[in-house]
Amino acid sequence: MTEYTVRDAFYDYCRRVGMTTIFGNPGSTELKMFTDWPDDFEYVLALQETVAVAAAAGHALGTGRAGLASLHSAGGVGHSLGAVFNAYRDRVPVVIIAGQQGRAMLPYRPFLGADEPAEFPRPYVKSSIQPARAEDVPAALAEAHRIAMTHPRGPVFLSVPEDDWDRPAEPVEVREVRTDFTASPEAVAELAEALNTARNPVLVVGSGVDDEQAMPEVVELAERTRSHVWIAPLSGRSGFDETHELFRGFLPPVREHIVGRLAEHDLIVVLGAQVFAYHVHGEGPFVPPGVRLFHLDCDPKQTAWTPTGTSLLTTVRPAVRALLGQIDDTAADRLRRPLPQPRVLPATPEPSEPMDVGLVLDSIRAALPEGTVIVEEVPSYRDAFHARVPVNQTGGFLTTGSGALGWGLPLAVGRALEAAQAGTGERIALVIGDGSMMYSVQALWTAAQHDVPLTILILNNSGYGAVKALGRRLGMPNPPGSDIPELDFAAVAGGLGVPGRRVGAPAELDKALEESLAHSGPFLLDITVASDNAPAYQPWAQ
Structure with a gap:
């Protein structure tokens, strides 16, 4: 009879709680985890660890269950921490499993070993542990999952030495934790x-x-x-x-x-x-x-x-x-409580080249099919976006509440993958800035490999517009390092397997939006927009 192992207990528990899609970027210390890979699990390869964690978060937001991410020891965990920070601030449940060198090697500071692995992701995880014994790993996984799914939800971290996976273990019970609670x-x-x-x-x-x-x-x-x-x-x-x-x-x-x-x-x-x-x-x-x-x-x-x-x-x-x-x-x-004055959408700007962002956002609003889930990471134009693209459905809008860039694209990829798996017919539309796009552009490859229903709309103003706006608030008209000219996103996307095109003129915009939203898999539009030269957070006037 084959011995029941830590690996068996891990996959059995994940299967029973619905964590059968694993987002990761593999390394040597994770390989033993994947021995005898189960047929009912899907491994989603990300080309960088930030992408793995953020895509797992997007998938979790679609399923309502915890996402599952597998990371490499030490450096791989370090690469992911921007996304871990976002998941923590945005209260997204993600179970993060990190590889670690074997226990027998740890006293000798081995290559790719993690020193104090449980300390590395803190304070931006709800719990963090490397179990004291191999046979404790399944129970630690179950506890981590329950913590991730208990309000306030968020990411958890579990470091597993590579020689733990083959050790004998016992199955772990899946038990209910009722997480809703009410004040007195x-x-x-x-x-x-x-x-x-x-x-x-x-x-x-x-x-x-x-x-x-x-x-x-x-x-x-x-x-x-x-x-x-x-x-x-x-x-x-x-x-x-x-x-x-x-x-x-x-x-x-x-x-x-x-x-x-x-x-x-x-x-x-x-x-x-x-x-x-x-x-x-x-x-x-x-x-x-x-x-x-x-x-x-x-x-x-x-x-x-x-x-x-x-x-x-x-x-x-x-x-x-x-x-x-x-x-x-x-x-x-x-009490004669007043109704607010009707909220009126701003007037659409006149066509121009480069295009006013208001014109572009109005065109996006008109083109989006009912039920489209919008992901946004365009800090330069977030106020304009909110003013012109109202959301009226639960789960219809996702962004970063923490401000760490690089979240939007992989979050959208993970959310789109969940829509494809569930067969909901939803399309995900990502509205993103050119600066934000470059933080995790590798996610385009994952989108292409899984043919996810995702339209990527880049509002390209050739710079970090939000940084410039804050600079103007401080009396700095052009902060150093805030210009990023000559990025060809259509070419980059094509090289990673995603079709796309540039749009620079108002006459091209509506047809290009229609094409991008009708495409069955991922499609990218690189839309040239004019810079906003106003300072950030102008003085409030009653």
């Missing part, structure tokens, strides 16, 4: 009373709403309380129907700008977001003077360091459901 009835009742008596309440919606698929409940809460709704600053997902009459827009990551936009309200309720994410330093109060704030989030660390208001430690969906049972439906009319 007294705390929910206090918030309900505040909503029932406020003159003009406002909801600030973060990624946690989308993560828990709580948009229907939050829309109902907004409608029944007639609360205006903003998306939290730098949110990695949407969380509210941006075409709804109560939707106001996206809060900027500047303290005094947020205070100005919320000044008309007497009650602020923050759902599944921090209070608040800032990009540049600001002065003054965190909220308008005299305004009451309630904060609902599942992260005890975040609720602890929040600088103002009353925090309820809770997952969003059950808390909002509990609130809905205590809302006074007469309050909105009785």
Whole structure:
């Protein structure tokens, strides 16, 4: 009888929790993991470890289950850390398995061995361990998976010495951990009373709403309380129907700008977001003077360091459901709560060469089929994107909430692969900047190899536009190292197996968009756009 090994226990557990797609970039210390590779698993090769982790995250966001990434020891883990940071900040569950040299070699500092492997990815993982014994690996995997999937979700790290895989082991039980939890009835009742008596309440919606698929409940809460709704600053997902009459827009990551936009309200309720994410330093109060704030989030660390208001430690969906049972439906009319002014899309700019980004974004909005999932990594034009391309579906918008570039393309590849595997018919559209694209351009090869349903739309302004905008804010008209001319993305894509073309004139744009969205596999458009010469975060005016 063949002995049951750590490898057997690993694959059995992954199979039972639905982690049968492994994203990785293999090295010598992982090879024994792949002995007798099981037929029901799919290995997705990434040409760089950042791509592996981010693609696993995109796949996880599509499936609702934890993603699985396999990395090489030490240097391979180091390559991946930008994506690990994003997964941590954006609360995406990814189980990361890293190779390690054999235990017998570790006292001698071997080539490609990892010194203190569990310390390397911290603090941007929820847990990190190299088990003390080979036979402990299966239980450590199961614990890591449960931690990844417990709110607040996020990446976990497990280092496995290469000689562990052949050691005898016992199967590990898959057990249920119910991760939703609700604040106390007294705390929910206090918030309900505040909503029932406020003159003009406002909801600030973060990624946690989308993560828990709580948009229907939050829309109902907004409608029944007639609360205006903003998306939290730098949110990695949407969380509210941006075409709804109560939707106001996206809060900027500047303290005094947020205070100005919320000044008309007497009650602020923050759902599944921090209070608040800032990009540049600001002065003054965190909220308008005299305004009451309630904060609902599942992260005890975040609720602890929040600088103002009353925090309820809770997952969003059950808390909002509990609130809905205590809302006074007469309050909105009785207190004469105002509706916001209708949110009007900006006018489409006139055709020009190079094209105004507003014209390009309006054309993208018109071309996107219903149900398209949008991934965005275009920091130069994020405000313009939000103003012109409203999202109205759960899971319909993905970006980085942390700001570390290189996330968007592999995230989109992983999400598109999940759509292909599930047969949903979804197409993923990535809107990305030329600077962002070069951080993880190797992901194009993986997209081509798996023929994923992905349209890549590069807004190419020949530079790091967001850096230039921040420079102008600081009185620096042209910061060094912010120009990146003469990149031919269509040629690069072709070399990696993805068809594409350049678009430089308005007359070509609509047909090119139609072609890119109708293509069955990946397709890239390199779209030349004019630079935006405004400084970042211009002063807020009431």
